[in-house]
Amino acid sequence: MLPDFFEFYNPTKVVYETGVATDLKPELDIIGIKKYFIVSDHVIDGLGLVQKVADGLAEAGFEVTGKFLEVAQDARLKDVKTCADLIKSSGAEGIISIGGGSVIDTAKAANILFSEGGDLVDDYSGAHTLTRPLKPHVVIPTTAGTGSEVTMVAVIYDEENKEKLLFADKFLLPNLAVLDPQMTTTLPPKMTAATGMDALTHAVEAYVGPQRSPISDAFATGAIELIMKNLVNATQNGEDIEARGGMLIASTMAGIAFTHSMVGCIHSMAHATGGLYRVPHGVANAIFLPFGMEYNFEEIKEKLARLSLVMGEDAAGLSEEDAARLSIAAVRKLTNKLNELGALPIRLRDVGVPEDGLTAIAEGALNDGTSFYNPREMDEESLLPYIQNAY
Amino acid sequence: MGMFKDAETFEKVIVGFFNLVGNTPIIADKLLQSKMVIRFNYTDPDLVVVVDCAGDKAEVRPHDKTTTAVVEMSMSSDIAHRFWFGMVNLTKALTRKEMVAKGPIPKVLKLLPAIKPAYAMYPKYLDENGFRNYNITKAYTPPPSA
Numbered sequence: 001m002l003p004d005f006f007e008f009y010n011p012t013k014v015v016y017e018t019g020v021a022t023d024l025k026p027e028l029d030i031i032g033i034k035k036y037f038i039v040s041d042h043v044i045d046g047l048g049l050v051q052k053v054a055d056g057l058a059e060a061g062f063e064v065t066g067k068f069l070e071v072a073q074d075a076r077l078k079d080v081k082t083c084a085d086l087i088k089s090s091g092a093e094g095i096i097s098i099g100g101g102s103v104i105d106t107a108k109a110a111n112i113l114f115s116e117g118g119d120l121v122d123d124y125s126g127a128h129t130l131t132r133p134l135k136p137h138v139v140i141p142t143t144a145g146t147g148s149e150v151t152m153v154a155v156i157y158d159e160e161n162k163e164k165l166l167f168a169d170k171f172l173l174p175n176l177a178v179l180d181p182q183m184t185t186t187l188p189p190k191m192t193a194a195t196g197m198d199a200l201t202h203a204v205e206a207y208v209g210p211q212r213s214p215i216s217d218a219f220a221t222g223a224i225e226l227i228m229k230n231l232v233n234a235t236q237n238g239e240d241i242e243a244r245g246g247m248l249i250a251s252t253m254a255g256i257a258f259t260h261s262m263v264g265c266i267h268s269m270a271h272a273t274g275g276l277y278r279v280p281h282g283v284a285n286a287i288f289l290p291f292g293m294e295y296n297f298e299e300i301k302e303k304l305a306r307l308s309l310v311m312g313e314d315a316a317g318l319s320e321e322d323a324a325r326l327s328i329a330a331v332r333k334l335t336n337k338l339n340e341l342g343a344l345p346i347r348l349r350d351v352g353v354p355e356d357g358l359t360a361i362a363e364g365a366l367n368d369g370t371s372f373y374n375p376r377e378m379d380e381e382s383l384l385p386y387i388q389n390a391y
Numbered sequence: 392m393g394m395f396k397d398a399e400t401f402e403k404v405i406v407g408f409f410n411l412v413g414n415t416p417i418i419a420d421k422l423l424q425s426k427m428v429i430r431f432n433y434t435d436p437d438l439v440v441v442v443d444c445a446g447d448k449a450e451v452r453p454h455d456k457t458t459t460a461v462v463e464m465s466m467s468s469d470i471a472h473r474f475w476f477g478m479v480n481l482t483k484a485l486t487r488k489e490m491v492a493k494g495p496i497p498k499v500l501k502l503l504p505a506i507k508p509a510y511a512m513y514p515k516y517l518d519e520n521g522f523r524n525y526n527i528t529k530a531y532t533p534p535p536s537a
Binding site: 124125126128129163165166168211262367368369370371377 | 486498504
């Protein structure tokens, strides 16, 4: 059935090529500015990836006016402010962010202050508070998971008030997403598996969510197909450029899908678990993915049955119900394989979650904004058994 | 021009309804749990209303421009009116900038299930409080006294 209304908007130009991150002249010439400020973190810098991009920029006649490398595991409010001040004082005309979700989100939020000034929280937190385009922002992801290079969202942690601030705006969409598999080859197996499962969760939740559209469905299924084909290989052999490329493209496609159709209960539970027990987001999503699919089963059976085919399973002759269950089994097969490789925990008890903390996860999940977008109306009583099963 | 002829009428309608919602335990209890303070900035006609759930009971304060709100929601009076009939998809309205939300949006989204019963209350409230001509769920029939 077609939705009554949907909107599809993604002006971010995407380029893909092995090595393209060091050869951006044609794309940057179109953007039309010469001075860029780089936002990244010390890990990425230590791997030599920042210098690689900076060298490419210098060779092509672009100026790097400065660098901010202090991005932590979470994108923090104080870092955003410092970063924006440095960008302004450096005389930059635009930003290049090189990293994972926290780096990209820090750069997105810093770009608000860099372009508009004002107070980030009071003036801009929320949905669609910006009124005009920001300064150019080029993103080079070094993980294949968040999809932040093509989403209109930035999540920033306010340490003082201990809350995550959401910024959702079309003007946060970067100008250019540079997908270069070489930039992800140094990602360790555990990070590869966890971020890849994050991308899979984005795609699955986008595909079954109530805000989906035929266009977001196409991106979601494309992403799922690529992830099922490439995640194990990328985890097993980080130098496998084909697998790394497949995962990068999948992550971007999943990002496009979920920035339009949102995510649901799996993210609700993962956010709660991350907040309470510091479980990495991708790992928490990986643990909850099959259980979330089961929780929503009756509401999304038809979609799950179709997913079994997308996931490469043989559903010929099966009933809709059995085909739907096959898609959940396919996810379990994937996470079990990653677990066998020592790259992914698949139980809450294996990631430091105490058994008496499961109720708190259920409560936290219901209080998470993503719960609003779940296909099944969530309540603590019905959700808790699935969290207990994930334990 | 919007559906409401003047700010005074819109204020009577929306403030009256907010007071009703604030005194309906099934909704009010959850609003009070949230401790949320929301400022609604309406246009066409212009009106500011604060709904303050930080205390023991929900307070509705028209023209309050000084209280520090947790969330500020800006929209036209028509969108607000249609919202309370359950006719506005919040995500769609935000995406199309028919509503602008400043502040922690997840906290607002979390309240949506709590206020669901209010959608059924709104047309009834309009009918019972002299605003029947604003009930867009039915064809307008002038009341006998009109």
